[in-house]
Amino acid sequence: MAIELKQQLRISQQLVMTPQLQQAIKLLQLNQQELVDLVQDELQENPCLEEDDREEATAGERSDETPEQVRAEDEARAEEPSADSEGDASSAEADLELREVSADLNAALDDPAPPSADSEVAESPSDADKIADVQWEDYMESNPQTGLEGHGRGDDDNRPSIEATLTRAPNLAEHLNWQIQLSDFSVEEVALAEWIIGNLDEKGYLKATVEEVAVQAQAEPEAVEAVLIKIQQLDPAGVAARDLRECLMVQLRILKPSNPFVLRMVEEHIDLLHRRDFKKLARIFGASMEEIAAAVRLVGTLEPRPGRAFGGDEPVYIIPDIYVYKVSGEFHILLNEEGLPRLKINSVYREVLSDGPASGSESRAAKNYVQDKVRSAMWLIKSIHQRQRTIYKVTESIIRYQRDFFESGVSSLKPLNLRDVADDIGMHESTVSRVTTNKYMHTPQGIFELKYFFNSSISRVQGDAVASESVKEEIRKLVAAEDPCRPLSDQRIVEELKSINIDIARRTVTKYREALNILSSTRRREVR
Numbered sequence: 001m002a003i004e005l006k007q008q009l010r011i012s013q014q015l016v017m018t019p020q021l022q023q024a025i026k027l028l029q030l031n032q033q034e035l036v037d038l039v040q041d042e043l044q045e046n047p048c049l050e051e052d053d054r055e056e057a058t059a060g061e062r063s064d065e066t067p068e069q070v071r072a073e074d075e076a077r078a079e080e081p082s083a084d085s086e087g088d089a090s091s092a093e094a095d096l097e098l099r100e101v102s103a104d105l106n107a108a109l110d111d112p113a114p115p116s117a118d119s120e121v122a123e124s125p126s127d128a129d130k131i132a133d134v135q136w137e138d139y140m141e142s143n144p145q146t147g148l149e150g151h152g153r154g155d156d157d158n159r160p161s162i163e164a165t166l167t168r169a170p171n172l173a174e175h176l177n178w179q180i181q182l183s184d185f186s187v188e189e190v191a192l193a194e195w196i197i198g199n200l201d202e203k204g205y206l207k208a209t210v211e212e213v214a215v216q217a218q219a220e221p222e223a224v225e226a227v228l229i230k231i232q233q234l235d236p237a238g239v240a241a242r243d244l245r246e247c248l249m250v251q252l253r254i255l256k257p258s259n260p261f262v263l264r265m266v267e268e269h270i271d272l273l274h275r276r277d278f279k280k281l282a283r284i285f286g287a288s289m290e291e292i293a294a295a296v297r298l299v300g301t302l303e304p305r306p307g308r309a310f311g312g313d314e315p316v317y318i319i320p321d322i323y324v325y326k327v328s329g330e331f332h333i334l335l336n337e338e339g340l341p342r343l344k345i346n347s348v349y350r351e352v353l354s355d356g357p358a359s360g361s362e363s364r365a366a367k368n369y370v371q372d373k374v375r376s377a378m379w380l381i382k383s384i385h386q387r388q389r390t391i392y393k394v395t396e397s398i399i400r401y402q403r404d405f406f407e408s409g410v411s412s413l414k415p416l417n418l419r420d421v422a423d424d425i426g427m428h429e430s431t432v433s434r435v436t437t438n439k440y441m442h443t444p445q446g447i448f449e450l451k452y453f454f455n456s457s458i459s460r461v462q463g464d465a466v467a468s469e470s471v472k473e474e475i476r477k478l479v480a481a482e483d484p485c486r487p488l489s490d491q492r493i494v495e496e497l498k499s500i501n502i503d504i505a506r507r508t509v510t511k512y513r514e515a516l517n518i519l520s521s522t523r524r525r526e527v528r
Helices: 021-030 030-043 059-063 066-079 093-109 127-132 136-142 172-182 187-198 210-217 219-232 244-255 262-268 270-275 278-285 289-300 306-310 348-353 360-403 403-408 418-425 427-436 468-480 488-501 506-515
Strands: 049-053 323-327 329-335 343-346 439-443 446-449
Touching: 021 360, 021 427, 030 049, 030 360, 049 360, 127 343, 172 306, 172 348, 187 210, 187 219, 210 219, 244 262, 244 270, 244 289, 262 270, 262 289, 270 278, 270 506, 278 289, 323 360, 329 360, 343 348, 343 360, 360 403, 360 418, 360 427, 418 427, 468 488, 468 506, 488 506
Parallel strands: 323 439
Antiparallel strands: 049 343, 323 329, 439 446
16 A cells, blocks of 8 residues: 555635734633733733723713713714724735724724813812812921921932831741840850741741750750740740640749649640540549630630741732612612723824824834734724623623522522523623632622532422532521531531531531531530
8 A cells, every 4th residue: 555645625615813812811710900910011011001090970960961872972982993804915915904903093082172161161260179279389488387397308319219118027036136126145045046936937936856956956956955945935925836845834824723633634635635525534534524624714715826926828808899889779880990090092103103104114014013003902892892791791790690698698599500690691601610719799698709609409398509618608597506516417417407408418418517617516616
């Protein structure tokens, strides 16, 4: 059988992700703060894009417009700029495309004519007008007794930078070094203390042995041990301990409890304390359950992680992307556009496109550059508008499906998936998934992530299904109302849920309980 090479022509259709489509998809996944940052970067990089300083007319101002003004605005909105990106087949086609882009921009982005002075009715100046007429620079130069210092006046260049006024909380190492400088540590002890502090983890525990620290510091283990004992007496109590037992023992020695067997309980039987086997502890110490309960409560007040107050990341504050308000029995949606500037095409570059055909090669290259940047700016503006409309539609659909939640709370949450919302608004469920990613909604019930409203269904004994988040809320209520001395086991929780018409397996209760960070019934048991 002969082997030969052949060429074949084949026509096929396939979907191609254009740069504009990729940009639109990327914008869908961004939250409000990330979108603001992206727009600011684009304003810096794209010279054709600038911030629109015009203020949008309010409802009262629009109601005062004449029919001719309303008609002119409607015509301007109807003529949206086109963003079709066709390749330049020849110089004639390129010139035609440049003229079309320029015409679209001129039609859509021309500034409206300001109102004439003749149409304004003469009115007496208000208090605000009188204040606006004051020459404030002359007033401040006269040095009035306002309490302002001389160096505080002027522009922002004369003010201290944010780096000069920004403060942060000290970390654990800085807090301990500060105390060491105020204590009676010798020069040699300070050097050893630095090695010990350098081997502390974020919990405040010493992760190296005394021998290892001695090798690192080239000192005797006995000297390192002596410095370690002095560091453990500093604040926070129990810092630089090598394990949980030593951490609790250091704190108890500082507290000097009156209970005679608390120290022995922690030092010799911390495993029983961890398992909360109070009956065995009572037999070992020959004490009553009340005495054991008092000792356990004392141990419960100690800090098992001394470095907790100095560790962890800075708090992250959530800025809702959507606000939902209930007004006159109806829910109204307001998108958060704080810090998001209104964008427009720079008029200078519009004039470059409207100058006519380019004569030289440099002029042609300049016009091609401007054309690409104008297209990029137009697509960014369109993508932002499309993003806002999509978020609004998804929010409307969520409110339609979860209206009972907005009225009553988590217990009324219904099962919902992405396909339900996608079918409702006529979009693909991947689009809905991108819209609901990393975005938060401010509701009358609190602030929730958009993903929170999509829940799997749990069957009822009789009737329709219930959302998994509603089941978690019921579990949380049952645990909160239980007797601490006789906490509910997972099987008991299953029986309680079945009594309120929720059919659920025990392993599912265990999974939901762990998701809620609720300990098992053994760990929740208390003694009194």
